[in-house]
Amino acid sequence: MPDAFDTFFARVMQSTDITTQQALARVLGVNRSAITQAKNRDAIPQKWILRLSRVYGLAPDWLEYGRGTPRPAPLAQTFAAAPHGTEHAAVQARPVGVAPGRAAALRPAMPAMPLADLPPAVHMVPKVRARLSAGGGSFEVQAMPVGGQPFAHAWLARKGTPSAMVLMDVVGDSMEPEIRDGDTVLVDRATEDLRYGQVYAVGLEDAVLVKRVMRTPDGLALVSDNPAYSPIRVRGDELEQFRVIGRVVWLCRELG
Known part of the structure; x- marks a missing residue:
């Protein structure tokens, strides 16, 4: 069975721009030795989970345990129970400087997210x-x-x-x-x-x-x-x- 730290770090690399343990230490604001100690203990401090969740808009349960999805459900599900006639808009990411009509041809469509859970602009x-x-x-x-x-x-x-x-x-x-x-x-x-x-x-x-x-x-x-x-x-x-x-x-x- 994979170690808790290793699977946690794999999820971090999958969903953020962090690719090394040194980079993780910088984002968390801790010394590199703190990462080594967490790996040796095979335990992840809760404050690390909360910080990464805030910085990258990730779901804490997914980040710590792998439960659910990295980010909350698509916006369409959020409004599934809304009264008929309620207006809402799905937000989809596209490359900067690319016309909306060309975005789909350049990369796959991404699921929409509630505005509150989008990364900070x-x-x-x-x-x-x-x-x-x-x-x-x-x-x-x-x-x-x-x-x-x-x-x-x-x-x-x-x-x-x-x-x-x-x-x-x-x-x-x-x-x-x-x-x-x-x-x-x-x-x-x-x-x-x-x-x-x-x-x-x-x-x-x-x-x-x-x-x-x-x-x-x-x-x-x-x-x-x-x-x-x-x-x-x-x-x-x-x-x-x-x-x-x-x-x-x-x-x-x-x-x-």
């Missing part, structure tokens, strides 16, 4: 106090929320894991012209594997930096777009002080 991304230095390094590393910005959930999902995203300010000119001093960047902390050559928010000892991460024969190089700045080499014991905060997936700036 808007997701509030927290802005944290940690300031990403695009220069020599910033020591303001306390990631305390200082506000938030609403984004369309579907737009965020195309870029990564909405629940793992934060906004941070950039200080310095080492990533100009692409990223400028004062820009705000959207960082996806659910990043698992480094995509060499792309821009990441990284921590090195007590500094928080935004750099392109490149592989070298003996370690890593944190490269600036501004040629006036030399690459930062990370090798040997320094690799133990290196951590990936997340991949920069978007930026914004004020004009004027």
Whole structure:
């Protein structure tokens, strides 16, 4: 008989954008070791079930025990007992930017859901106090929320894991012209594997930096777009002080 944790995690991967236990830990807001402990105990904390249910609109009983369906019954069943003449509308998902008439040709129709159980249309991304230095390094590393910005959930999902995203300010000119001093960047902390050559928010000892991460024969190089700045080499014991905060997936700036 399959272990309770393994079947639970299989259901999570089936119904969400979570594909690794590390990503699950980030969505739940726990350390990776907590996932290992739950797996060893073969038990899933109830608060994990409730959080995943709220974030992804899943039925708790299905998530924990596999009973019923991942999401509530179709909207048509909800109105089965409604008085004759009651008006209602079934909501069907279709690709963004595709005309309604073409949606069926692109993918199978999905069962409608009650409006209250649809995934949230808007997701509030927290802005944290940690300031990403695009220069020599910033020591303001306390990631305390200082506000938030609403984004369309579907737009965020195309870029990564909405629940793992934060906004941070950039200080310095080492990533100009692409990223400028004062820009705000959207960082996806659910990043698992480094995509060499792309821009990441990284921590090195007590500094928080935004750099392109490149592989070298003996370690890593944190490269600036501004040629006036030399690459930062990370090798040997320094690799133990290196951590990936997340991949920069978007930026914004004020004009004027």
